[in-house]
Amino acid sequence: MRKFSRATVYFASGTGNSYLLAAWFRDACVTKGIPAALIPVTRADPSRDITPASGELVALAFPTHGGLPPWSVIKFLLRMPRRRGTSFLCLPTRGSLYIGPVLVPGAAILASFLPSILLLFKGFRPVGAASFDMPVNMTSMHPTVTSRHAARISARAKRKFDRYIARFFRAGSLWLTRNNLYEAVWSFLILYFFPLFPLLYLVVGRFFMGKIMFATDRCTGCGTCAASCPAGALVMKGKKRPRPFWRYNCEHCLRCLNFCPHRAVGASLPWAAFLWWLGTAAAAGGAVFAKLTALIPGLESVRGYWTVELVNSVVYYPVFIAAYFLFYCLTRWKPVNVLLSWTCPSFFLVQYRAPETSLKDLTGG
Ligand SMILES: Cc1cc2nc3c(=O)[nH]c(=O)nc-3n(C[C@H](O)[C@H](O)[C@H](O)COP(=O)(O)O)c2cc1C
Ligand code: SF4
Ligand code: SF4
Incomplete structure (x- = not known):
């Protein structure tokens, strides 16, 4: 069994699911007597956070986007310093929902393995990967899970986490699980039948998803969305009536949509x-x-x-x-804004955020 002397737990999270998972892991470390720090990727300084000492464990929790880690997470991994022998545990979350009594699982696919492969090249020692079904957060596209279902899914994920982590700490490393077999089968199927899918998601899909967002007429110009965007993708434009403008580095994490205090962020399907x-x-x-x-x-x-x-x-x-520039200008014109708002599911739907999670938790502020 490998002994860990210290843990650095990073997380990237749009709506809180991955934050919750990272917090569970931090608490599990502390219970085991391992000092652990919980750090959002946006505030991370890995050269300082991760000491070169042996026994160091780095964990990373993040949402799956299109079967991959979000681009900001891939960039973060590429920027990691070399650390020979530092252990690395990969903790992606995936989106699941109940249809009737049946829980439809998500699939983290390449997100389960890519971070470990990237860090292997930096000298890290990957010690495991485990993806967890959390409530699906794509309120831009479809109704959110009810709060009762969200609580049930999170509680189920917590039980699975407790089982995984007990085995993980016993062995010091854990790869051979049914869950990883499931993700490996998905990865094989995607790479075999749609080998360009991951690349297409990165170069087209994520831009596309981010370019359908706009501020509806409920927007007060408070700027909360711009201040808390993890990608720094929102700028407030307009002096008299400031409104958020979605730039090209938006990765559709949906924080702005789900945490806007006035439910003013829309994602236009037309x-x-x-x-x-x-x-x-x-x-x-x-x-x-x-x-x-x-x-x-x-x-x-x-x-x-x-x-x-x-x-x-x-x-x-x-x-x-x-x-998009034209779209932005049009959305500032009331009749168009009203028309787009009323044809936009998120205008009517409830917001989603992980149970008992605040914006402050996510920004680490
Ligand atoms: C743009 C986007 C793409 C997603 N792609 C996937 C996916 O490929 N597989 C999956 O299981 N869930 C997918 N999801 C669901 C999220 O990964 C899931 O709800 C996650 O727990 C959200 O974590 P967060 O609250 O930390 O942001 C996607 C969500 C978004 C917003
Ligand atoms: S979209 Fe919401 S959070 Fe952003 S400025 Fe408008 S009211 Fe504030
Ligand atoms: S603009 Fe909104 S959806 Fe895009 S990265 Fe920022 S918070 Fe996430």
């Missing part, structure tokens, strides 16, 4: 459909390129999967950027 159509229109750029290179002698050699995709992106991103 706008999402329009953006989708724009994406298809951009793909037409690639098709034209493919046709032209087929017609012009000597250019066939430059036509290939990647060059066509490159042309698509060259067309897609500027179109997308211009479209």
Whole structure:
């Protein structure tokens, strides 16, 4: 059994689920007599937080986004200092919900393994991974789980956590679990049938998701959302009537939507459909390129999967950027704002946040 002398527990969290998991882990360490610090990734300074001493354990809890860790978490892992032999435990949360009496589990997929692989290259010693079903938080797209269901899912996750952590501390390392087999099967299926899915989520999906957000007319311009955005993706624009503007580094963690004190953040589905159509229109750029290179002698050699995709992106991103700017301007016009608000599910739905979690917990402030 490996002895841990100290633990650094990092977390990234949009709506609190991963914070809760990190807090459970911190408490489990303290109960075992291991001093532990709980630090949000946004405030982390790994070169200072993680000492090179042996017996050091680093844990990281974060939400799954598109089968991967959020981009901010991947960047955080890439920035980690080299630490030979420091143990690393990966704790992703995934989204699940009850349909009738049946709990539909989420799948962390590559999020279960990618962080350990990245840190292996930095000299860390991955000692385990365990993903946990927490209440799904995508209130931008569908109704949230009821508070009764949320409490039931979290309580179930806590029981699973207690079982995992007891085994983990007994052995000092724990990989062979049914849960990891489930995630490995998902990872294999995704990589085999949709190998581009993770890349597409990172380069297109996350931008797309973040670009459907807007402030409805309930917004008072209080700035809470901008001050607490973990990605620093929100800026308040407008002197007389300040309103949040969603920048391109938004990763759709949904903190702004779920913690706005006036329930003023919307995610427009009609706008999402329009953006989708724009994406298809951009793909037409690639098709034209493919046709032209087929017609012009000597250019066939430059036509290939990647060059066509490159042309698509060259067309897609500027179109997308211009479209969002237009969207933002339109949402400041009352009739359009009202129309978009009333066609926006989050305008009517209850917000989601992890049970007994406050904004202060998430920002570490
Ligand atoms: C943009 C986005 C993508 C998501 N993708 C997945 C996914 O691929 N698999 C999954 O099980 N849950 C997915 N979820 C659900 C969250 O991972 C889950 O609810 C998580 O516990 C939220 O954690 P947080 O409250 O710490 O942000 C996604 C949520 C969002 C907002
Ligand atoms: S969207 Fe909500 S949190 Fe953000 S400025 Fe408006 S009222 Fe405040
Ligand atoms: S803008 Fe909102 S959804 Fe996007 S990263 Fe910031 S808090 Fe999360």
